[in-house]
Amino acid sequence: MSQDTAVAMLARMESGEVTSEEIVRSLLDRADRERRLNVFVHLDPDHILDQARAVDRKRKAGEPVGPLGGVPVAIKDLLCVRGEPTTCSSRMLKGFRPPYDATVIERLKAADAILFGKTNMDEFAMGSSTENSAYGPTLNPWDESRVPGGSSGGSAAAVAAGMAPLSLGSDTGGSIRQPAAVCGVVGLKPTYGRVSRYGLIAFASSLDQIGPFAHDLADTALLLKAIAGRDPKDATSVDQPVPDYPETLDKPPENLRIGVVREFFGEGLDPEVASAVQEAVKLYEKAGATIKEVSLPHSKYGVPAYYIVAPAECSSNLARYDGTTYGHRAEDYSPKYPGEENIAELVRMMMVSRAEGFGPEVKRRIMLGTFALSAGYADQYYNKALQVRRKIRGDFDAAFREVDVLLGPTSPTPAFKLGERTADPLSMYLSDIYTITANLAGIPGLSIPCGLTSQNLPIGLQLLAAPFAEESLLRTARVFERATDWHTRRPQSAG
Amino acid sequence: MSLSNDDVAKVALLARLRVSPEELATFTGQLNSIVDYVAHLQEVDTEGVEPLAHGIDVRNVFRDDARGEPLSREDALANAPKRNATGFLVPAVLE
Structure with missing residues (x-):
């Protein structure tokens, strides 16, 4: 049961074969x-069992149940859930x-989803391996000596390992697509603004954007539909109609033109990928x-x-963590290093709190x-970067x-070994070489499983489309998914 | 360009981060390799190119000037590292 898709779980709950509590x-x-x-x-x-029982009661009583009624969704630890620990793995x-x-959490609740725990991540979503977590790294379910990618490594691994059929992550430079690729799931x-x-x-x-992880595209479409759309509380969310992604998924795109990105096949790309x-x-x-080559x-x-x-x-966003109104405050911030005695006590309190x-x-x-940003x-x-x-x-x-649609690899290599890139920040940054431009441009990107290496490590195919063309992205990916069975492969440990 | 230990110490103070002398040496080395790497940007001819701050153009989003539900004081104070019944407590700001 743990490796079922969300669509399969919904069907089994609707038919009365299983309850959300059993799942x-x-x-x-x-x-x-x-x-x-x-x-x-x-x-x-x-708390998870309480949520499941509540949905089961609704369903049993014949009341209307939301589109994710009773389906567990694991949540990256940077999405605020009222009253529950939310730490950014920091x-x-x-x-x-x-x-x-968070608005996406409100929407999941409204869809009757079960909020299934908070997943590990690189601290404040900065990293490509989930090793920068105050809680220690997540292991890749396909090979426990390897990283699950990052920063949403916990959310990718939760789906790959069959702990939740769906999860939410966030992607600032590849933090959904790269872990999806190296964990063999869809991201x-x-x-x-979607x-x-x-x-x-x-x-x-x-650059930040929230998005789904799933085993396949039907589940991805289901979760995207539940969370997408304009929100008055986010002025950058865009007022554009949300298509019925699950409904149109199986319509093959007509006159499909695919661009193979020349620059995504250069030096550093693993030959098996x-x-x-x-x-x-x-x-x-x-x-x-x-x-077409593009x-x-x-x-x-x-x-x-x-x-x-x-x-x-x-540097601007994280200035708010200064130990005054919430978050960590140092116990002892007396002067320690040369020159610190000249710094005001309040400033020292902030400096030491942030350092710790x-x-x-x-x-x-x-x-x-x-x-x-300095003078x-x-x-x-x-300004040059902009x-x-x-x-x-x-x-x-x-x-x-x-x-x-543009096509290329998601990650230049399959999952790398734990510790392999931690000593050299630049080598870690290059893990995102194919994903990062989509964030700078604001366009949507999708990674789907497209193979396994000789060492049985997942490979991800990346598809990119114009702004708000998620529907075409999903339908294009579905052409591949329908013709292959990579999305049905699971790590051995998750059998 | 090359950042010295002193430059990085200045940045750390601006960023409100205490760094030990050992950390300072490590960060200086790492920041220098990153700054050297991002210097590749100078190769691009950007004469007359308008900076792009957001991928998707959204401008002037208005809403009605209506009052919503504010956080209760207790909710706002609930995560305070130090507080009393009505406010946050911090070290003295004025001498």
Whole structure:
């Protein structure tokens, strides 16, 4: 039961074959048996069982049940859930319980979903391996010596390991798509503005977007529909109608034109990943799509532009954690290092609280962003990065005049070993080389399973589309999914 | 360009982060390699290019000037590291 899709679970609950309570009990058992994977940072079985019983009662009484009625959804630990621990996997927010629900959480509740625990992540969503977590890394269910990707590694692993059929993550530079790829599940980053960010604890506000993880596209469409749409509480959420994604999923796109991105097949791409993606291109060709080679000439500037823009926004967003109104406050902030006696007590309290509360990657990015915005450097770094950002967006606009969907690998390599990239921040940053430009441009991106390496590690296929073309993205991906069985593969441990 | 330990110490103070002398040395090395890497941006000709702050253009979003439900004082204070019955407690701001 634990490896069922959400659609299958719904059918079995509707027919009376199982109850939501039985489903969540089985998943809680599984999460308990697989504790060593370190997927959840907070899991409250009693609260989960209460939610499940409430939906079961509704269903039994013949009352209307929401579109996710009784389906467990695991939640990345940066989405605010009223009264429940929400920590961003950081010491800074240890014990923090938000006074309100994120809009996506309100929508899940309204859809009668079961909020199934908070998942591990890189601290404040900064990282590509879930190793930057104050709770220790999550292990990849396919190979426990490897990372699950990041920053939404816990949400990807929860689905891969059969602990929840659905989960929510956030994607600022690839944090949904890259973990989805290396955990062998589907992950979707919607268009910037498609899903409300209200109650998402901010990392880089012009890049962050919430999106679903699932085993397959039907489940992805179901969850996207539940969370998408304009929200008055997020002024950047866009007032555009939300298509009925599940309804249109099986309509094959007509006159499909696919662009294969030349720059996504360069140096550093693992040969097994390259050949799996080439197989996908052949499949689309056989299915009747027009295949075109497309160039995004500014792609190679994506990572450098991102590592100015994202840290700049992060340094501003994370200034709020100063130990005054919530979050960690140091016990002892008396002067310790030379010169500190000249710093006002209140400022010292903030400096020491932040030093104790944040891990090294968060500190690095705050300092990098502070530097990039500082007097004398803002033009050279920040404004330059924003100009390059427009060039990157221009590349995509030009490409989407020629083709409907762009195709390439999601991650240049399969899951890497724990500890392999922690010593060198730059090598970690390059994990996101193919995903990062979509965030800078604001366009939607999807990763679907498209193969396994000789070492039995999942490979992800990335599809990108123009703003608000999620429907076409899902339908295009469905052509591949229908013709292959990669989405049905599960890690051996999850059998 | 190259950042010195002193430059990074200044940035750390601006960012309100205490760094130990050992951390300072590590961060200086790491920040220098990142800054060298992002310097590739200078290769791009951006003459006359308008900076892009958001991928999706949204401007002037208005709402009615209507009062909503505010957080209760107790909700607002519930996560305070130090508080009394009515407010947050911090070290003295004025000498």
